[in-house]
Amino acid sequence: MSKKQAVSAQIAAVVTEPAAEISPIEQTVNAFEYAAWHFGSAFARWRRDCLGAMPTNALGGTEASILHVLHLNGTPKGLSDVARLLHRDDLANLQYGLKKLLSLGFIEKASNGASRRNTTYVPTEPGRAIVDAYLQHRRDTLVRLVGSMSGTQDALQQxxxxxxxxxxxxxxxxxxxxxxxxxxxxLRP
Structure with missing residues (x-):
């Protein structure tokens, strides 16, 4: 059995567990996790398709996320800020994303710190244009769809x-x- 098949079997087992054998809270957690998997996949697809509609297709998900975070509030941010705001601990991947964005001209250094960790970055005009185009696509499609459903804003806040x-x-x-x-x-004393 391949690793992918094994994972699929595990997911199917979680989804098809007999409700009588697990507690109500575990049933709720199972349903939440299943919905989270679906949401994560749908959100990733949305981001991929929205990025595909951008003037450049040079950005992957990590680079697009970094660019969005650097665009937030119009304030320079360093590597640790990006990691915290994206809730990620894979600093090497984030550093690679920052280097890629720098080489593409979508961000620039706002300050040179004593170390890479103290260096801050801001989007360039082309970088801001990408984020603005993404936000416009989101406004025209997703926000419009969400807005067409009554009570959705309160439900999304909750x-x-x-x-x-x-x-x-x-x-x-x-x-x-x-x-x-x-x-x-x-491994622990």
Whole structure:
């Protein structure tokens, strides 16, 4: 069985677990995770297709995310700001994305710090044009669709709050699990 087939089988097992064998809260968590997988895939598809409609197709998801974060509030941001705002800890990938955006001329250094971590970046005019085009596509399609449904704004605000809380719970659960794995493997004193 291939790795992809094994993962598909695991997902199918989660989705088809008999409801009588798991608690109501576990059923709710299962349903949330399944919806999160669907949402994540749909959001990734949206970003890919929206980026595909941009004047340049040189950006991948990471670079587009970095460019959007650097565009936020019109203030220069460094690597640690980008990592925090994107909730990512893969600094090497973010550094690569920053280098790519610099080489494409979509961002520029706003300050040279004593180290790479202290250097801040801002979008250039072409970089701002890409973000503005993305935002216009989003306004013309997604925001219009969301706006056509009554009560959606309040529901999205509540969902946003819940997603932030769940992000914290997943982070905490991951930390707990990592420490337990370390204990099990004898890596912790």
């Amino acid at each position: 969902a946003t709050s819940i997603l932030h809380v769940m992000t914290g719970l997943y982070d905490q659960a991951s930390t707990i699990l990592s420490s337990q794995i370390g204990d099990t493997l004898g």
